[in-house]
Amino acid sequence: MKLFLKTLGYGALYIVLSPAIAAILVFYFIYCIGIFLFQAIRNTIVFFSGGTVGGDLAPDVEAKKILLQKQRDKLEEKPEPAPQPQQNIYVFNGAVPQNGFPNPQSQNMQRPQLDQQTPFGIEQQTQKQIAEPQKEVPSEEVVEEAPKQNDMSFDDALMQALGIKSKRPDMSDESPKESHSMPKFNENDFDDITVSSEEDDDE
């Protein structure tokens, strides 16, 4: 209803003011013909005197210079940083891999703060976040034996299980550079284990 009345009001206003609107239009029509003829003569003179017909005015040229200078300053201020090499270091403290796979429920498991996460959920830590300096494990070292308790990371264990060679830097000076070996079991280790008989299972 509001729109209807608004349109009605504007319509009535335009009808009443139509002579004035027509007079303004006629005036501007004649004025614009004059502008057009003036611009045509000016452009003809500029063209034949060797100038650019659609050229910029003096303030436009100045503004373009300032904008160009600003762009150049921006490029000079922020040079692109050189890409730093990333070393994927797998940090994992704890978890005894009994059968080549880590025990995620181990209390010694400490997950470091994540920097990135691979699609398979293996946590990585870039060199930046490691406080202590890392030493690279020489590539000649081959992991032959199973790791000992509190000595191998989860990812190292997984990779060992899958048969992939990995580099593991030493976390501390005290960490021994020992080759990892499978835990050795004695005959007495299984004395506490009782095996249920088939009769019990049937019950």
Added chain:
Amino acid sequence: MNNLFIIYDKVMPEDARRLIIYALLILVLFIIIVGAIGALVRHIMKEQGKQADGLVHDVVVTGVITSEKKLFWFGVKKNQRLFFKEAWIPFLIMLVSSLILLIFCITNNAWGKNPFGMDQFGTIFHHFDWDGAKGEFFGMWIVVRWPEVISEPHFSADAWGSYIFVPGILVGGIWFLVDVQAYIARDWKLYKLSKRVFNKTLDDYNPNDAPAQEANPENPENE
């Protein structure tokens, strides 16, 4: 007011009442159509006026122009150049059409003929005998029967100039008028911009909100 109602209800015949109602409806419809056309023209002019922002954007943002007057006159100069770029085609069409009419008038000695008349451009339309179709209807002299056809559409060799001049001048004239409307819209937008951009108002200023800033030195251009 009561007397008018009594006259309408008791004295006026049924046909006259219906005529008044129809006339009022047509009047309201006409006003609404004019209002809608006006709203459309307003909307188009608003869109055309937005071009004015692009004309003066760089000089305002970079601080090359810092006064209201200079901004308006710089904008008007740019507006005139843009108008010339837009309007040269319709102007050329009108010019060529006028030249053809001039040649037609010289060759056919048709200086006194109206190019829009029945014997010129009007030859391509039907012509009816409206005077013969009129009759008296309740005291009014209006068309009461179907008019007779005076002439069928045909081309005349004596009117070849008007066949080129009339369409050319109509197309070129309407196109030029639209460009004139755009020029007016941009001029008006430039006027409003120049008032707004460099308008120093303290209406929304609250000293508790904004931190203290150093006062800017006055621009010597404004003096």
